[in-house]
Amino acid sequence: MTKGNLTFTATIHKLGINPCVDVPKEIVTALLLAAKKKNAPVQVKCELLGTLFDANIVRYAGNWRLYLNTPVRKSSQRDVGDTVEIMLHYDPTIRMPPMPQAFRQALKDDTEALRLWRLRPSAKRYEMLQYLNGKTNDAALAASIIEVIERLMRRQ
DSSP states (O other): OOTTOEEEEEEEEEEEEEEEEOOOOHHHHHHHHHTTOOOOOEEEEEEETTEEEEEEEETTTTTTEEEOOOOHHHHTOOTTOOOOEEEEHHHHHOOOOOOOOHHHHHHHOHHHHHHHHHHHHHHHHHHHHHHHHOOSHHHHHHHHHHHHHHHHHHHH
């Protein structure tokens, strides 16, 4: 990985149905400082026994968590109950999908839609951009842009 790596050891456990590890407070403090943030989520690049992956450190049920999805656990041959060493560092890269030019123009043309777009949580904007980027032709994209803008306007 790179300079600025932080390493900790934790036991994988389930929180509900989701396998995760608790991230020590001193690691979270260093990540928040690097990210220039006061709270979660903090995006990170991680390494678990040679398996590299992108993730977010989130606060849930009073503790800081790093969730470990199935491909990561399978690749590292670790699962719930195993104690693991995880190396991570803050990842400043933008993970948002590209915005289709037609959608950018539609938002530029509708200031209220643009205002509402900016108010949406980044996870929701991500989902909407993924949806729009999945359209295979201009007609489908145009119809979907109308649908997304209508959805934004209903959520006022």
